[in-house]
Amino acid sequence: MDRGSSGPVIDKGKTNVQQYDFEESIGYWLTMATQAYHRSLADELAPHGITFRQAQVLGWLALKGDLSQTELARRMMVEPPTLVSILDRMEREGWISRRTCQSDRRRKYVQLNAAAEPGWDRVLESARKIRAQASEGLSDKQAETLKNLLRVVHQNLGTSSAGENCAALEKVV
Numbered sequence: 556m557d558r559g560s561s562g563p564v565i566d567k568g569k570t571n572v573q574q575y576d577f578e579e580s581i582g583y584w585l586t587m588a589t590q591a592y593h594r595s596l597a598d599e600l601a602p603h604g605i606t607f608r609q610a611q612v613l614g615w616l617a618l619k620g621d622l623s624q625t626e627l628a629r630r631m632m633v634e635p636p637t638l639v640s641i642l643d644r645m646e647r648e649g650w651i652s653r654r655t656c657q658s659d660r661r662r663k664y665v666q667l668n669a670a671a672e673p674g675w676d677r678v679l680e681s682a683r684k685i686r687a688q689a690s691e692g693l694s695d696k697q698a699e700t701l702k703n704l705l706r707v708v709h710q711n712l713g714t715s716s717a718g719e720n721c722a723a724l725e726k727v728v
Contacts, residue, residue, distance in 0.1 A: 581708065592689055599681040603674075608633070608641045610678045612651070613671060621666040623656070650674060 577583040597607035628638040649670035656662035
């Protein structure tokens with residue numbers, strides 16, 4: 556590194572990056588488990604032409620009813636422009652409709668159509684399969700303990716009212 560720069564000093568291939576014991580971190584294991592769960596569900600849905608993000612849209616709308624695109628994007632933790640392309644495809648397939656809010660023409664609401672029912676049934680079937688796979692080897696008591704512990708972690712992180720919605724969605728998926 557150039558002596559005049561203000562970046563970290565590199566000594567024979569080493570950096571001054573602080574070491575972290577990831578495998579002792581709750582966050583690490585929550586992230587790894589969540590990513591594995593999502594990947595497994597996406598892989599299960601792919602042969603049926605359903606993406607993980609489409610499954611999320613269906614799930615939130617099935618759980619909460621009509622939602623604004625902004626609220627749906629927030630719940631899915633995606634940027635609104637990303638959601639728009641997902642919704643465009645779902646609308647072309649007849650799964651959803653979008654309507655403009657009469658009091659605020661900039662706001663669009665998303666609603667499920669009857670054409671989404673077969674896709675939602677496939678999502679539920681796939682989600683139940685992945686849930687069983689994920690909890691394989693856990694007793695009923697261990698599975699209940701895990702859910703309770705995760706609820707505590709969720710509450711400890713000061714989640715908003717969306718937390719109740721996440722818990723309800725978890726029961727479905």
